[in-house]
Amino acid sequence: MEKHDKYKGVIPAFYACYDAEGEISPKGVQALTRYFVKKGVKGVYVNGSSGECIYQSMEERKIVLENVMKSTEGKLTVIAHVACNNTKDSMELAEHAESLGVDAIAAIPPIYFHLPEYAIAQYWNDISSAAPNTDFVIYNIPQLAGVALTQSLFDEMRKNPKVIGVKNSSMPVLDIQMFKQAAGEDYIIFNGPDEQFMSGRVIGAEGGIGGTYGVMPELFLKLDELIKAEEMNDARKLQYAINAIIYKMCSAHGNMYGVIKAILKINENLELGGVRKPLTSLIDSDMSIVEEAAQMICDAKEKLFNYSLR
Numbered sequence: 001m002e003k004h005d006k007y008k009g010v011i012p013a014f015y016a017c018y019d020a021e022g023e024i025s026p027k028g029v030q031a032l033t034r035y036f037v038k039k040g041v042k043g044v045y046v047n048g049s050s051g052e053c054i055y056q057s058m059e060e061r062k063i064v065l066e067n068v069m070k071s072t073e074g075k076l077t078v079i080a081h082v083a084c085n086n087t088k089d090s091m092e093l094a095e096h097a098e099s100l101g102v103d104a105i106a107a108i109p110p111i112y113f114h115l116p117e118y119a120i121a122q123y124w125n126d127i128s129s130a131a132p133n134t135d136f137v138i139y140n141i142p143q144l145a146g147v148a149l150t151q152s153l154f155d156e157m158r159k160n161p162k163v164i165g166v167k168n169s170s171m172p173v174l175d176i177q178m179f180k181q182a183a184g185e186d187y188i189i190f191n192g193p194d195e196q197f198m199s200g201r202v203i204g205a206e207g208g209i210g211g212t213y214g215v216m217p218e219l220f221l222k223l224d225e226l227i228k229a230e231e232m233n234d235a236r237k238l239q240y241a242i243n244a245i246i247y248k249m250c251s252a253h254g255n256m257y258g259v260i261k262a263i264l265k266i267n268e269n270l271e272l273g274g275v276r277k278p279l280t281s282l283i284d285s286d287m288s289i290v291e292e293a294a295q296m297i298c299d300a301k302e303k304l305f306n307y308s309l310r
Helices: 026-039 058-071 087-100 117-129 151-157 174-183 194-203 217-228 232-249 256-268 284-305
Strands: 010-012 043-046 077-081 104-107 135-140 163-168 188-191 207-210
Touching: 010 217, 026 058, 026 217, 043 058, 058 077, 058 087, 077 087, 087 104, 087 117, 104 117, 117 135, 117 151, 151 174, 163 174, 174 188, 174 194, 188 194, 194 207, 194 217, 194 232, 207 217, 217 232, 217 284, 232 256, 232 284, 256 284
Parallel strands: 010 043, 010 207, 043 077, 077 104, 104 135, 135 163, 163 188, 188 207
Antiparallel strands: none
C-alpha cells in the first residue's frame, strides 16, 4: 500500500447531530457514521467546522468521536479535529482521540489573537505531543481562522515527523500547488473548498475533505473517479452540477448546515436535528430551497446512474 493511501479520496466532514432538545445525539452520530460506511467514502473528518466544534464543549466533542468510532466497523479513515482556543484543552482532546484509535488528528491555528508563527508552531507541536503515535494534519482555513499557513510555518511544522500534510481550505487553488511542491510526495494535501474539488485535485491534492460531500457523496465519489480516469470534460460538467447545488443550499435564510440536515432527512431518512445558535435555524420559506436542492441531488444521481452526463 502506498504511503498515506488511507487518506487519499473523498472524506466528508462529519455533521453535528442533535436531538429534539438541541443536545448531542449519540443515536444520530451512529446513524450518520453507518450512512457513510454504506456510501463507500474513504473516511470522515470529525468535529471540524461542519461539526460545529466551535460551539460545542470538550465533553460533547468527546461524545461525538466516541460514537463515531463505535460505528465505523473499521471501514473508515477517521481524522479528528481537536483544536480548542487554548493549548491545554486541545491536548486533552488529542490524547482522547489517540486513545480511541483515530488515524489522525487535525487542528486549526489559535484564533482571535494574531500570534507569531513560532507560537502557532508551538501550539500545534504541543497538541501533537499529546498524541505521539498519531498522524497530524494542519488545517489551513485563513478566511475563518484569521491566520494563514505560510511556507515558512509549513517548513517549520515539517520538522515534526507526525505531520503528514495539510487540509487546505484557503480559496486560492494555487496554495495547494505551493504546499505540494514544497512538501513533495511524502506529504498529502487535501482540497478544502468543495466548489474547486476538481481544480484542487488536478493541481496536486490527493484527496478532499469537505462540508457538502456528506449530502451528496455519490456525486463527489463519481467526480473523484472521473478525475482519476482523466475524463476531464465529464468531470467539469459534474463539478458545475455540484456547484449549482451548493449555491442553491447557500441561498437560504438559515445556515447551510441546517439545509443539509433537512435534505438528508428527505433523501436519506436521517434525523440529525438543526444547528446550534448562534448559527441561524431554517425558517418556513427555506423549505422550498431545501426541497429544490434535494431534488437537484436526486436528479444529478439519476443522470450519473444512466451515464447521461455527456
